[in-house]
Amino acid sequence: MFVCHTLSRLTTALAVSLMAAGTLVATTAPATAAWSPNVMVISPAAPMANEVFATKGRLSTAFERPVKLQRLKSYRDQTWETVHTAVSDSAGYFYLSGRTSADRSFRVYAPTVKHKGRTYARIVTPTKVVRVAVQKVTLTVSSKVWFPYQPATVTLQATPARPGRAMYLFASTSSHIDTTGMPAQASTQDSRGRATFTFTPDSDEVGLHIFLLGKAMAWDGAAPTSSAALEADIVAPKP
Structure with missing residues (x-):
C-alpha cells in the first residue's frame, strides 16, 4: 500500500x-549589541499565540539590578502584573522572556535600587504592544x-x-x-x-x-x- x-x-x-526548540531560559543578554538605553526589543516581533518571545535591552545603569517584564493587567486601572523577573548584567543588559495568547501591552520595569551607597530611581521602558501572529x-x-x-x-x-x-x-x-x-x-x-x-x-x-x-x-x-x-x-x- x-x-x-x-x-x-x-x-x-x-x-x-x-x-x-525548547523554552527560552536565559536571564541575561550578551553585552554586545548597542541598544538604546531603557528601550526593550521583542523577538520575534509578532509571536504566535503562546509562543515564547524574548525581551532584550539595556538599562542606563551599568550595574546588576533586578528587572521585571510586566504585562498590562487592567487598562482602566493601569495595573501591571509581572510575568518574568531577572537581573541585568554589569553593563546594564537584560534578557527576559514572556508569552501571550492575544495582543497585550508589555513593559520592562526596574525598581528603585541602592548601589554602592547611592539610590537609583526606578526605570520604566516605553510600553510596547505585542501583537499575536495568526x-x-x-x-x-x-x-x-x-x-x-x-x-x-x-x-x-x-x-x-x-x-x-x-x-x-x-x-x-x-x-x-x-x-x-x-x-x-x-x-x-x-x-x-x-x-x-x-x-x-x-x-x-x-x-x-x-x-x-x-x-x-x-x-x-x-x-x-x-x-x-x-x-x-x-x-x-x-x-
Missing part, C-alpha cells in the same frame, strides 16, 4: 524534526496526477516562518487522515517557512487515490496547526 511505501522512505529528517499552513502539489517512478513535489508553506520548526506530511488512502501517528515524511522549515517533500510512486500503486495533509508541529509553546487536505491520483502513463 501507498502508506507503507512512503513510510519506508522516511529518513533521518524525522529524527531531526522531533527536536523542537499561524497558517498551506499545502501545494506540483500536480494532482502522479505517475509511477516520476517524482511528485509537495510543498508546505507556513506563516509566520520559524526556521527549524518541524513540518509533517501525512498521506492516506482514506479521507480520514490521522495526524496523531507517524507521518509519511518529515522535514523542517527553511528561512522562508517552507518545507518540500518528494514522492516517487511505484507501479503497484497505480489506481490509488491519495489524500495529503500538512502539519506544523508545536513550537516554543505555540500549538501545532494543519493545512487543508489535497488529493492526488496515481495513474499509469499513457502508452
